[in-house]
Amino acid sequence: MSERSILVPRIPTDHGLTLDLSPQDAGWTHIGFQLLRLPAGAHWDGETGRREVGLVGVAGVARVRSATGEWPEVGGRSSPFEGLPHCLYLPAETGYQIEARTDLELAICSAPALGEYPARLYTPDDVHAHTRGEGQCTRQIRDMLMEDRPAGSLLLTEVYSPAGNWSSYPPHKHDQDQMPEESILEETYYFHIRPAGGFALERVYTADHSFDQTVAPRDGDLVLVPRGYHVVGAPHGYDAWYLNVLAGPRRALRVSFDPDHVWIKESWDRAW
Numbered sequence: 001m002s003e004r005s006i007l008v009p010r011i012p013t014d015h016g017l018t019l020d021l022s023p024q025d026a027g028w029t030h031i032g033f034q035l036l037r038l039p040a041g042a043h044w045d046g047e048t049g050r051r052e053v054g055l056v057g058v059a060g061v062a063r064v065r066s067a068t069g070e071w072p073e074v075g076g077r078s079s080p081f082e083g084l085p086h087c088l089y090l091p092a093e094t095g096y097q098i099e100a101r102t103d104l105e106l107a108i109c110s111a112p113a114l115g116e117y118p119a120r121l122y123t124p125d126d127v128h129a130h131t132r133g134e135g136q137c138t139r140q141i142r143d144m145l146m147e148d149r150p151a152g153s154l155l156l157t158e159v160y161s162p163a164g165n166w167s168s169y170p171p172h173k174h175d176q177d178q179m180p181e182e183s184i185l186e187e188t189y190y191f192h193i194r195p196a197g198g199f200a201l202e203r204v205y206t207a208d209h210s211f212d213q214t215v216a217p218r219d220g221d222l223v224l225v226p227r228g229y230h231v232v233g234a235p236h237g238y239d240a241w242y243l244n245v246l247a248g249p250r251r252a253l254r255v256s257f258d259p260d261h262v263w264i265k266e267s268w269d270r271a272w
Helices: 262-266
Strands: 016-021 032-038 043-047 051-059 061-066 069-075 087-090 095-100 104-112 120-122 128-132 139-145 155-161 166-173 175-178 182-184 186-194 201-205 212-215 222-225 229-233 239-247
Touching: 016 222, 032 043, 032 095, 032 186, 051 061, 051 069, 051 139, 051 155, 051 239, 061 104, 069 104, 087 139, 095 104, 104 239, 155 166, 166 201, 166 262, 201 222
Parallel strands: none
Antiparallel strands: 016 032, 032 104, 043 095, 051 087, 051 104, 061 069, 061 095, 087 120, 128 139, 139 155, 155 239, 166 229, 175 182, 186 222, 186 239, 201 212, 201 229
16 A cells, blocks of 8 residues: 555545445455445445455444345444444345435445355344453444454454543554464454544554554544554544454454553453
8 A cells, every 4th residue: 555644535425425445445455345325215236246245234224135135124223322233244246235224324344255155144132242451441342243253354343432542552453474473454444433523543653653644533434554553542522433344365363562552451451
């Protein structure tokens, strides 16, 4: 990836795709991300092609029809701050139609299809929600499609970070093939902020600081993590939620922490 901004421009539209990122757009190999907003009653047609897709309900309810199945209720929460997500996994070479049963916000997350896996809907009852960190680094992790669930290369989770707290913390990275300690994974962060007029802060940097960017994502923004350590802060007064999409040549999340800050994690009494 070139040294362009890690903050992805939005598409100025009232409905339809408000974000549309291909791997080629990002300058990397694996992750594609689209954010779909539809009014109640509207339809949208998609095709997975040679990729696998995870449809994540950010807000509202969708009906999804495809040759691999039909799901009358994907989603249900009124906002990502109100409840746990639905996630529909669709395999390669699958055409599908989305019908917005209510006003709808839906993330379309994709990565190369490595292997064949069946379509499956993960409901809030299937989400593994747990707390990570301590003190002002406490946040809730909501795992939807991680290594314990079948897919070719796609990994999906979301994070809720209360106002004033840090997450993706201490700064960590996953840009080298040094298994079992570290794996290579591209990553995107899709943000919502509460109240919506606020912002978060995300820093992405390498150890030698040849790449070092800090951006202030607002409600509805997408941030790329092509390489390097990364960390997110939620300013006082503004809760932060983000959806993480990860993918790479090996479907394994293994991270290395910035050695200058790893002592913070070692002082916590929580499992990682």
